[in-house]
Amino acid sequence: MSDLSKATLLKQGAEAKIYVIDFLGKPCIVKERFQKTYRHPDLDKSLTAQRTKSEIRSMLRCRTNGIRTPVIYFVDQIKNLIYMEYIQDSVTVRDYVTAIQNNPDGDTHLLEALMQKVGSTLATMHEKNIIHGDLTTSNMLLRNPPEELNLILIDFGLGYIENLAEDKGVDLYVLERAFLSTHPNTEALFELLLQSYAKDYGKGAVEVLRKLDEVRQRGRKRTMVG
Ligand SMILES: Nc1ncnc2c1ncn2[C@@H]1O[C@H](COP(=O)(O)OP(=O)(O)OP(=O)(O)O)[C@@H](O)[C@H]1O
Ligand SMILES: [Mg+2]
Known part of the structure:
Protein backbone atom coordinates (compact mmCIF):
# COMPACT_ATOMS: atom_id res chain seq x y z
CA MET A 1 0.00 0.00 0.00
CA SER A 2 1.82 3.11 1.18
CA ASP A 3 5.46 3.60 2.07
CA LEU A 4 5.56 3.60 5.87
CA SER A 5 9.11 4.96 5.97
CA LYS A 6 7.61 8.34 5.08
CA ALA A 7 4.65 8.08 7.46
CA THR A 8 4.42 9.87 10.81
CA LEU A 9 5.10 7.60 13.75
CA LEU A 10 2.42 8.35 16.36
CA LYS A 11 3.29 5.79 19.02
CA GLN A 12 5.55 2.89 19.56
CA GLY A 13 3.91 0.33 21.82
CA ALA A 14 5.27 -2.89 23.22
CA GLU A 15 3.95 -4.86 20.26
CA ALA A 16 3.46 -2.49 17.43
CA LYS A 17 4.27 0.78 15.75
CA ILE A 18 1.37 3.13 15.16
CA TYR A 19 1.66 5.36 12.10
CA VAL A 20 -0.64 8.08 10.84
CA ILE A 21 -1.26 8.37 7.10
CA ASP A 22 -3.86 9.68 4.72
CA PHE A 23 -5.94 6.86 3.31
CA LEU A 24 -8.02 7.99 0.33
CA GLY A 25 -8.49 11.35 2.02
CA LYS A 26 -9.26 9.91 5.46
CA PRO A 27 -7.01 10.19 8.52
CA CYS A 28 -5.81 6.65 9.05
CA ILE A 29 -3.74 4.68 11.58
CA VAL A 30 -1.50 1.90 10.37
CA LYS A 31 -0.72 -0.63 13.07
CA GLU A 32 2.43 -2.55 12.25
CA ARG A 33 3.42 -5.43 14.44
CA PHE A 34 7.18 -5.54 14.38
CA GLN A 35 9.53 -8.48 14.65
CA LYS A 36 10.53 -9.60 18.11
CA THR A 37 14.18 -10.60 17.85
CA TYR A 38 14.11 -12.69 21.03
CA ARG A 39 11.61 -15.08 19.45
CA HIS A 40 12.41 -17.77 16.93
CA PRO A 41 11.64 -16.21 13.51
CA ASP A 42 9.09 -18.91 12.55
CA LEU A 43 7.27 -18.67 15.86
CA ASP A 44 7.38 -14.89 15.65
CA LYS A 45 5.87 -14.93 12.18
CA SER A 46 3.00 -17.19 13.14
CA LEU A 47 2.27 -15.29 16.38
CA THR A 48 2.25 -11.97 14.55
CA ALA A 49 -0.06 -13.29 11.85
CA GLN A 50 -2.34 -14.76 14.51
CA ARG A 51 -2.53 -11.50 16.47
CA THR A 52 -3.35 -9.52 13.36
CA LYS A 53 -6.10 -11.97 12.50
CA SER A 54 -7.49 -11.99 16.06
CA GLU A 55 -7.50 -8.21 16.16
CA ILE A 56 -9.49 -7.84 12.95
CA ARG A 57 -11.94 -10.59 13.84
CA SER A 58 -12.70 -9.21 17.31
CA MET A 59 -12.99 -5.63 16.07
CA LEU A 60 -15.46 -6.63 13.38
CA ARG A 61 -17.50 -8.69 15.81
CA CYS A 62 -17.61 -5.73 18.19
CA ARG A 63 -18.78 -3.36 15.50
CA THR A 64 -21.54 -5.65 14.31
CA ASN A 65 -22.78 -5.76 17.92
CA GLY A 66 -22.82 -2.02 18.57
CA ILE A 67 -19.53 -1.84 20.48
CA ARG A 68 -17.43 0.98 19.09
CA THR A 69 -14.01 0.13 17.68
CA PRO A 70 -12.15 1.96 14.88
CA VAL A 71 -13.42 1.22 11.36
CA ILE A 72 -11.05 -1.12 9.51
CA TYR A 73 -10.11 0.32 6.10
CA PHE A 74 -7.67 -2.24 4.80
CA VAL A 75 -5.60 -5.23 5.92
CA ASP A 76 -2.22 -6.31 4.55
CA GLN A 77 -1.91 -9.93 5.60
CA ILE A 78 1.55 -10.32 4.10
CA LYS A 79 3.10 -7.47 6.07
CA ASN A 80 0.66 -7.76 8.99
CA LEU A 81 -0.58 -4.22 8.73
CA ILE A 82 -4.00 -3.02 9.82
CA TYR A 83 -5.24 0.24 8.35
CA MET A 84 -7.94 1.70 10.53
CA GLU A 85 -9.82 4.87 11.33
CA TYR A 86 -7.70 7.38 13.23
CA ILE A 87 -9.69 8.61 16.21
CA GLN A 88 -8.26 12.13 16.10
CA ASP A 89 -7.96 14.23 19.25
CA SER A 90 -8.99 11.26 21.33
N1 LIG B 1 -7.34 4.02 15.92
C1 LIG B 1 -6.65 4.80 16.75
N2 LIG B 1 -6.93 6.12 16.86
C2 LIG B 1 -6.24 6.92 17.71
N3 LIG B 1 -5.22 6.48 18.50
C3 LIG B 1 -4.88 5.17 18.43
C4 LIG B 1 -5.57 4.27 17.56
N4 LIG B 1 -5.01 3.05 17.69
C5 LIG B 1 -4.02 3.18 18.59
N5 LIG B 1 -3.94 4.45 19.04
C6 LIG B 1 -2.97 4.98 20.03
O1 LIG B 1 -1.80 4.17 20.02
C7 LIG B 1 -1.61 3.49 21.28
C8 LIG B 1 -1.06 2.08 21.03
O2 LIG B 1 -1.98 1.33 20.25
P1 LIG B 1 -2.31 -0.21 20.57
O3 LIG B 1 -2.72 -0.31 21.98
O4 LIG B 1 -3.25 -0.70 19.53
O5 LIG B 1 -0.87 -0.88 20.31
P2 LIG B 1 0.11 -1.69 21.29
O6 LIG B 1 1.35 -1.97 20.55
O7 LIG B 1 -0.57 -2.82 21.90
O8 LIG B 1 0.47 -0.64 22.35
P3 LIG B 1 0.71 -0.88 23.91
O9 LIG B 1 1.79 -1.87 24.04
O10 LIG B 1 1.06 0.53 24.35
O11 LIG B 1 -0.62 -1.37 24.43
C9 LIG B 1 -2.97 3.54 21.96
O12 LIG B 1 -2.89 3.50 23.37
C10 LIG B 1 -3.53 4.88 21.45
O13 LIG B 1 -3.01 5.94 22.22
MG1 LIG C 1 -2.32 -1.08 23.77
Missing part, protein backbone atom coordinates in the same frame (compact mmCIF):
# COMPACT_ATOMS: atom_id res chain seq x y z
CA VAL A 91 -7.69 10.70 24.82
CA THR A 92 -7.03 7.35 26.42
CA VAL A 93 -9.20 6.52 29.44
CA ARG A 94 -5.90 6.24 31.30
CA ASP A 95 -4.93 9.85 30.62
CA TYR A 96 -8.45 11.11 31.19
CA VAL A 97 -8.84 9.43 34.60
CA THR A 98 -5.37 10.65 35.63
CA ALA A 99 -6.19 14.22 34.55
CA ILE A 100 -9.45 14.29 36.54
CA GLN A 101 -7.81 12.73 39.58
CA ASN A 102 -4.96 15.24 39.52
CA ASN A 103 -7.27 18.20 39.16
CA PRO A 104 -8.58 19.49 42.53
CA ASP A 105 -11.72 20.66 40.70
CA GLY A 106 -11.97 17.39 38.73
CA ASP A 107 -15.54 16.26 38.11
CA THR A 108 -15.94 13.08 40.16
CA HIS A 109 -19.46 12.54 38.81
CA LEU A 110 -17.99 12.37 35.35
CA LEU A 111 -15.51 9.79 36.55
CA GLU A 112 -18.35 7.73 37.99
CA ALA A 113 -20.31 8.02 34.76
CA LEU A 114 -17.23 6.91 32.84
CA MET A 115 -16.86 3.81 35.02
CA GLN A 116 -20.49 2.96 34.39
CA LYS A 117 -19.99 3.40 30.68
CA VAL A 118 -16.96 1.10 30.68
CA GLY A 119 -18.86 -1.49 32.74
CA SER A 120 -21.86 -1.53 30.45
CA THR A 121 -19.70 -1.64 27.30
CA LEU A 122 -17.78 -4.64 28.64
CA ALA A 123 -21.07 -6.31 29.57
CA THR A 124 -22.24 -6.04 25.96
CA MET A 125 -18.88 -7.28 24.73
CA HIS A 126 -18.94 -10.33 27.02
CA GLU A 127 -22.60 -11.05 26.25
CA LYS A 128 -21.46 -11.44 22.66
CA ASN A 129 -18.69 -13.76 23.89
CA ILE A 130 -15.88 -11.44 22.87
CA ILE A 131 -12.90 -11.68 25.21
CA HIS A 132 -10.55 -8.72 24.84
CA GLY A 133 -7.49 -10.38 26.37
CA ASP A 134 -5.62 -7.18 27.28
CA LEU A 135 -8.05 -4.84 29.01
CA THR A 136 -6.29 -1.75 30.32
CA THR A 137 -7.26 1.91 30.42
CA SER A 138 -4.70 2.56 27.63
CA ASN A 139 -6.71 0.33 25.34
CA MET A 140 -9.82 2.46 25.66
CA LEU A 141 -10.19 5.78 23.87
CA LEU A 142 -12.62 8.64 24.37
CA ARG A 143 -13.56 10.58 21.29
CA ASN A 144 -13.31 14.35 21.55
CA PRO A 145 -14.96 15.91 23.58
CA PRO A 146 -14.28 13.28 26.26
CA GLU A 147 -17.17 14.47 28.47
CA GLU A 148 -19.53 12.86 25.98
CA LEU A 149 -18.10 9.48 27.02
CA ASN A 150 -17.96 8.16 23.51
CA LEU A 151 -15.96 5.05 24.36
CA ILE A 152 -13.93 3.18 21.75
CA LEU A 153 -12.14 -0.09 22.45
CA ILE A 154 -8.82 -0.86 20.74
CA ASP A 155 -5.90 -3.31 20.79
CA PHE A 156 -7.67 -6.64 20.29
CA GLY A 157 -4.55 -8.62 19.31
CA LEU A 158 -5.13 -11.06 22.18
CA GLY A 159 -8.88 -11.14 21.59
CA TYR A 160 -10.92 -14.28 20.94
CA ILE A 161 -14.45 -15.62 21.01
CA GLU A 162 -15.40 -17.74 24.02
CA ASN A 163 -18.52 -18.32 26.05
CA LEU A 164 -16.83 -19.37 29.32
CA ALA A 165 -17.50 -17.38 32.52
CA GLU A 166 -13.92 -18.14 33.58
CA ASP A 167 -12.44 -16.33 30.55
CA LYS A 168 -14.71 -13.34 31.11
CA GLY A 169 -13.75 -13.28 34.80
CA VAL A 170 -10.05 -13.30 33.86
CA ASP A 171 -10.69 -10.48 31.37
CA LEU A 172 -12.14 -8.37 34.22
CA TYR A 173 -9.33 -9.40 36.55
CA VAL A 174 -6.69 -8.19 34.07
CA LEU A 175 -8.50 -4.85 33.93
CA GLU A 176 -8.85 -4.67 37.71
CA ARG A 177 -5.13 -5.25 38.24
CA ALA A 178 -4.17 -2.72 35.58
CA PHE A 179 -6.73 -0.20 36.80
CA LEU A 180 -5.90 -0.29 40.51
CA SER A 181 -2.16 -0.13 39.89
CA THR A 182 -2.40 2.72 37.35
CA HIS A 183 -4.97 4.78 39.24
CA PRO A 184 -4.43 4.83 43.01
CA ASN A 185 -7.38 4.78 45.43
CA THR A 186 -9.91 3.75 42.86
CA GLU A 187 -11.35 0.62 44.52
CA ALA A 188 -14.79 2.27 44.91
CA LEU A 189 -14.75 3.44 41.29
CA PHE A 190 -13.88 -0.03 40.05
CA GLU A 191 -16.75 -1.40 42.15
CA LEU A 192 -19.07 0.98 40.23
CA LEU A 193 -17.75 -0.45 36.98
CA LEU A 194 -18.55 -3.98 38.17
CA GLN A 195 -22.05 -2.97 39.33
CA SER A 196 -22.80 -1.48 35.97
CA TYR A 197 -21.38 -4.59 34.27
CA ALA A 198 -23.60 -6.83 36.42
CA LYS A 199 -26.70 -4.74 35.78
CA ASP A 200 -26.28 -4.73 32.01
CA TYR A 201 -25.03 -8.27 31.59
CA GLY A 202 -28.06 -9.68 33.37
CA LYS A 203 -28.28 -13.25 34.62
CA GLY A 204 -24.88 -14.53 33.44
CA ALA A 205 -23.04 -11.88 35.46
CA VAL A 206 -23.27 -13.76 38.77
CA GLU A 207 -21.18 -16.58 37.37
CA VAL A 208 -18.60 -14.23 35.82
CA LEU A 209 -18.21 -12.24 39.04
CA ARG A 210 -17.86 -15.49 41.01
CA LYS A 211 -15.04 -16.49 38.67
CA LEU A 212 -13.48 -13.04 39.09
CA ASP A 213 -13.46 -13.63 42.84
CA GLU A 214 -11.87 -17.05 42.39
CA VAL A 215 -9.12 -15.61 40.18
CA ARG A 216 -8.49 -12.84 42.72
CA GLN A 217 -8.04 -15.41 45.47
CA ARG A 218 -5.66 -17.47 43.32
CA GLY A 219 -3.72 -14.25 42.68
CA ARG A 220 -3.53 -13.51 46.41
CA LYS A 221 -2.29 -17.02 47.21
CA ARG A 222 0.38 -16.70 44.52
CA THR A 223 1.53 -13.41 46.00
CA MET A 224 1.73 -14.96 49.49
CA VAL A 225 3.74 -17.96 48.25
CA GLY A 226 5.97 -15.92 45.94
Whole structure:
Protein backbone atom coordinates (compact mmCIF):
# COMPACT_ATOMS: atom_id res chain seq x y z
CA MET A 1 0.00 0.00 0.00
CA SER A 2 1.82 3.11 1.18
CA ASP A 3 5.46 3.60 2.07
CA LEU A 4 5.56 3.60 5.87
CA SER A 5 9.11 4.96 5.97
CA LYS A 6 7.61 8.34 5.08
CA ALA A 7 4.65 8.08 7.46
CA THR A 8 4.42 9.87 10.81
CA LEU A 9 5.10 7.60 13.75
CA LEU A 10 2.42 8.35 16.36
CA LYS A 11 3.29 5.79 19.02
CA GLN A 12 5.55 2.89 19.56
CA GLY A 13 3.91 0.33 21.82
CA ALA A 14 5.27 -2.89 23.22
CA GLU A 15 3.95 -4.86 20.26
CA ALA A 16 3.46 -2.49 17.43
CA LYS A 17 4.27 0.78 15.75
CA ILE A 18 1.37 3.13 15.16
CA TYR A 19 1.66 5.36 12.10
CA VAL A 20 -0.64 8.08 10.84
CA ILE A 21 -1.26 8.37 7.10
CA ASP A 22 -3.86 9.68 4.72
CA PHE A 23 -5.94 6.86 3.31
CA LEU A 24 -8.02 7.99 0.33
CA GLY A 25 -8.49 11.35 2.02
CA LYS A 26 -9.26 9.91 5.46
CA PRO A 27 -7.01 10.19 8.52
CA CYS A 28 -5.81 6.65 9.05
CA ILE A 29 -3.74 4.68 11.58
CA VAL A 30 -1.50 1.90 10.37
CA LYS A 31 -0.72 -0.63 13.07
CA GLU A 32 2.43 -2.55 12.25
CA ARG A 33 3.42 -5.43 14.44
CA PHE A 34 7.18 -5.54 14.38
CA GLN A 35 9.53 -8.48 14.65
CA LYS A 36 10.53 -9.60 18.11
CA THR A 37 14.18 -10.60 17.85
CA TYR A 38 14.11 -12.69 21.03
CA ARG A 39 11.61 -15.08 19.45
CA HIS A 40 12.41 -17.77 16.93
CA PRO A 41 11.64 -16.21 13.51
CA ASP A 42 9.09 -18.91 12.55
CA LEU A 43 7.27 -18.67 15.86
CA ASP A 44 7.38 -14.89 15.65
CA LYS A 45 5.87 -14.93 12.18
CA SER A 46 3.00 -17.19 13.14
CA LEU A 47 2.27 -15.29 16.38
CA THR A 48 2.25 -11.97 14.55
CA ALA A 49 -0.06 -13.29 11.85
CA GLN A 50 -2.34 -14.76 14.51
CA ARG A 51 -2.53 -11.50 16.47
CA THR A 52 -3.35 -9.52 13.36
CA LYS A 53 -6.10 -11.97 12.50
CA SER A 54 -7.49 -11.99 16.06
CA GLU A 55 -7.50 -8.21 16.16
CA ILE A 56 -9.49 -7.84 12.95
CA ARG A 57 -11.94 -10.59 13.84
CA SER A 58 -12.70 -9.21 17.31
CA MET A 59 -12.99 -5.63 16.07
CA LEU A 60 -15.46 -6.63 13.38
CA ARG A 61 -17.50 -8.69 15.81
CA CYS A 62 -17.61 -5.73 18.19
CA ARG A 63 -18.78 -3.36 15.50
CA THR A 64 -21.54 -5.65 14.31
CA ASN A 65 -22.78 -5.76 17.92
CA GLY A 66 -22.82 -2.02 18.57
CA ILE A 67 -19.53 -1.84 20.48
CA ARG A 68 -17.43 0.98 19.09
CA THR A 69 -14.01 0.13 17.68
CA PRO A 70 -12.15 1.96 14.88
CA VAL A 71 -13.42 1.22 11.36
CA ILE A 72 -11.05 -1.12 9.51
CA TYR A 73 -10.11 0.32 6.10
CA PHE A 74 -7.67 -2.24 4.80
CA VAL A 75 -5.60 -5.23 5.92
CA ASP A 76 -2.22 -6.31 4.55
CA GLN A 77 -1.91 -9.93 5.60
CA ILE A 78 1.55 -10.32 4.10
CA LYS A 79 3.10 -7.47 6.07
CA ASN A 80 0.66 -7.76 8.99
CA LEU A 81 -0.58 -4.22 8.73
CA ILE A 82 -4.00 -3.02 9.82
CA TYR A 83 -5.24 0.24 8.35
CA MET A 84 -7.94 1.70 10.53
CA GLU A 85 -9.82 4.87 11.33
CA TYR A 86 -7.70 7.38 13.23
CA ILE A 87 -9.69 8.61 16.21
CA GLN A 88 -8.26 12.13 16.10
CA ASP A 89 -7.96 14.23 19.25
CA SER A 90 -8.99 11.26 21.33
CA VAL A 91 -7.69 10.70 24.82
CA THR A 92 -7.03 7.35 26.42
CA VAL A 93 -9.20 6.52 29.44
CA ARG A 94 -5.90 6.24 31.30
CA ASP A 95 -4.93 9.85 30.62
CA TYR A 96 -8.45 11.11 31.19
CA VAL A 97 -8.84 9.43 34.60
CA THR A 98 -5.37 10.65 35.63
CA ALA A 99 -6.19 14.22 34.55
CA ILE A 100 -9.45 14.29 36.54
CA GLN A 101 -7.81 12.73 39.58
CA ASN A 102 -4.96 15.24 39.52
CA ASN A 103 -7.27 18.20 39.16
CA PRO A 104 -8.58 19.49 42.53
CA ASP A 105 -11.72 20.66 40.70
CA GLY A 106 -11.97 17.39 38.73
CA ASP A 107 -15.54 16.26 38.11
CA THR A 108 -15.94 13.08 40.16
CA HIS A 109 -19.46 12.54 38.81
CA LEU A 110 -17.99 12.37 35.35
CA LEU A 111 -15.51 9.79 36.55
CA GLU A 112 -18.35 7.73 37.99
CA ALA A 113 -20.31 8.02 34.76
CA LEU A 114 -17.23 6.91 32.84
CA MET A 115 -16.86 3.81 35.02
CA GLN A 116 -20.49 2.96 34.39
CA LYS A 117 -19.99 3.40 30.68
CA VAL A 118 -16.96 1.10 30.68
CA GLY A 119 -18.86 -1.49 32.74
CA SER A 120 -21.86 -1.53 30.45
CA THR A 121 -19.70 -1.64 27.30
CA LEU A 122 -17.78 -4.64 28.64
CA ALA A 123 -21.07 -6.31 29.57
CA THR A 124 -22.24 -6.04 25.96
CA MET A 125 -18.88 -7.28 24.73
CA HIS A 126 -18.94 -10.33 27.02
CA GLU A 127 -22.60 -11.05 26.25
CA LYS A 128 -21.46 -11.44 22.66
CA ASN A 129 -18.69 -13.76 23.89
CA ILE A 130 -15.88 -11.44 22.87
CA ILE A 131 -12.90 -11.68 25.21
CA HIS A 132 -10.55 -8.72 24.84
CA GLY A 133 -7.49 -10.38 26.37
CA ASP A 134 -5.62 -7.18 27.28
CA LEU A 135 -8.05 -4.84 29.01
CA THR A 136 -6.29 -1.75 30.32
CA THR A 137 -7.26 1.91 30.42
CA SER A 138 -4.70 2.56 27.63
CA ASN A 139 -6.71 0.33 25.34
CA MET A 140 -9.82 2.46 25.66
CA LEU A 141 -10.19 5.78 23.87
CA LEU A 142 -12.62 8.64 24.37
CA ARG A 143 -13.56 10.58 21.29
CA ASN A 144 -13.31 14.35 21.55
CA PRO A 145 -14.96 15.91 23.58
CA PRO A 146 -14.28 13.28 26.26
CA GLU A 147 -17.17 14.47 28.47
CA GLU A 148 -19.53 12.86 25.98
CA LEU A 149 -18.10 9.48 27.02
CA ASN A 150 -17.96 8.16 23.51
CA LEU A 151 -15.96 5.05 24.36
CA ILE A 152 -13.93 3.18 21.75
CA LEU A 153 -12.14 -0.09 22.45
CA ILE A 154 -8.82 -0.86 20.74
CA ASP A 155 -5.90 -3.31 20.79
CA PHE A 156 -7.67 -6.64 20.29
CA GLY A 157 -4.55 -8.62 19.31
CA LEU A 158 -5.13 -11.06 22.18
CA GLY A 159 -8.88 -11.14 21.59
CA TYR A 160 -10.92 -14.28 20.94
CA ILE A 161 -14.45 -15.62 21.01
CA GLU A 162 -15.40 -17.74 24.02
CA ASN A 163 -18.52 -18.32 26.05
CA LEU A 164 -16.83 -19.37 29.32
CA ALA A 165 -17.50 -17.38 32.52
CA GLU A 166 -13.92 -18.14 33.58
CA ASP A 167 -12.44 -16.33 30.55
CA LYS A 168 -14.71 -13.34 31.11
CA GLY A 169 -13.75 -13.28 34.80
CA VAL A 170 -10.05 -13.30 33.86
CA ASP A 171 -10.69 -10.48 31.37
CA LEU A 172 -12.14 -8.37 34.22
CA TYR A 173 -9.33 -9.40 36.55
CA VAL A 174 -6.69 -8.19 34.07
CA LEU A 175 -8.50 -4.85 33.93
CA GLU A 176 -8.85 -4.67 37.71
CA ARG A 177 -5.13 -5.25 38.24
CA ALA A 178 -4.17 -2.72 35.58
CA PHE A 179 -6.73 -0.20 36.80
CA LEU A 180 -5.90 -0.29 40.51
CA SER A 181 -2.16 -0.13 39.89
CA THR A 182 -2.40 2.72 37.35
CA HIS A 183 -4.97 4.78 39.24
CA PRO A 184 -4.43 4.83 43.01
CA ASN A 185 -7.38 4.78 45.43
CA THR A 186 -9.91 3.75 42.86
CA GLU A 187 -11.35 0.62 44.52
CA ALA A 188 -14.79 2.27 44.91
CA LEU A 189 -14.75 3.44 41.29
CA PHE A 190 -13.88 -0.03 40.05
CA GLU A 191 -16.75 -1.40 42.15
CA LEU A 192 -19.07 0.98 40.23
CA LEU A 193 -17.75 -0.45 36.98
CA LEU A 194 -18.55 -3.98 38.17
CA GLN A 195 -22.05 -2.97 39.33
CA SER A 196 -22.80 -1.48 35.97
CA TYR A 197 -21.38 -4.59 34.27
CA ALA A 198 -23.60 -6.83 36.42
CA LYS A 199 -26.70 -4.74 35.78
CA ASP A 200 -26.28 -4.73 32.01
CA TYR A 201 -25.03 -8.27 31.59
CA GLY A 202 -28.06 -9.68 33.37
CA LYS A 203 -28.28 -13.25 34.62
CA GLY A 204 -24.88 -14.53 33.44
CA ALA A 205 -23.04 -11.88 35.46
CA VAL A 206 -23.27 -13.76 38.77
CA GLU A 207 -21.18 -16.58 37.37
CA VAL A 208 -18.60 -14.23 35.82
CA LEU A 209 -18.21 -12.24 39.04
CA ARG A 210 -17.86 -15.49 41.01
CA LYS A 211 -15.04 -16.49 38.67
CA LEU A 212 -13.48 -13.04 39.09
CA ASP A 213 -13.46 -13.63 42.84
CA GLU A 214 -11.87 -17.05 42.39
CA VAL A 215 -9.12 -15.61 40.18
CA ARG A 216 -8.49 -12.84 42.72
CA GLN A 217 -8.04 -15.41 45.47
CA ARG A 218 -5.66 -17.47 43.32
CA GLY A 219 -3.72 -14.25 42.68
CA ARG A 220 -3.53 -13.51 46.41
CA LYS A 221 -2.29 -17.02 47.21
CA ARG A 222 0.38 -16.70 44.52
CA THR A 223 1.53 -13.41 46.00
CA MET A 224 1.73 -14.96 49.49
CA VAL A 225 3.74 -17.96 48.25
CA GLY A 226 5.97 -15.92 45.94
N1 LIG B 1 -7.34 4.02 15.92
C1 LIG B 1 -6.65 4.80 16.75
N2 LIG B 1 -6.93 6.12 16.86
C2 LIG B 1 -6.24 6.92 17.71
N3 LIG B 1 -5.22 6.48 18.50
C3 LIG B 1 -4.88 5.17 18.43
C4 LIG B 1 -5.57 4.27 17.56
N4 LIG B 1 -5.01 3.05 17.69
C5 LIG B 1 -4.02 3.18 18.59
N5 LIG B 1 -3.94 4.45 19.04
C6 LIG B 1 -2.97 4.98 20.03
O1 LIG B 1 -1.80 4.17 20.02
C7 LIG B 1 -1.61 3.49 21.28
C8 LIG B 1 -1.06 2.08 21.03
O2 LIG B 1 -1.98 1.33 20.25
P1 LIG B 1 -2.31 -0.21 20.57
O3 LIG B 1 -2.72 -0.31 21.98
O4 LIG B 1 -3.25 -0.70 19.53
O5 LIG B 1 -0.87 -0.88 20.31
P2 LIG B 1 0.11 -1.69 21.29
O6 LIG B 1 1.35 -1.97 20.55
O7 LIG B 1 -0.57 -2.82 21.90
O8 LIG B 1 0.47 -0.64 22.35
P3 LIG B 1 0.71 -0.88 23.91
O9 LIG B 1 1.79 -1.87 24.04
O10 LIG B 1 1.06 0.53 24.35
O11 LIG B 1 -0.62 -1.37 24.43
C9 LIG B 1 -2.97 3.54 21.96
O12 LIG B 1 -2.89 3.50 23.37
C10 LIG B 1 -3.53 4.88 21.45
O13 LIG B 1 -3.01 5.94 22.22
MG1 LIG C 1 -2.32 -1.08 23.77
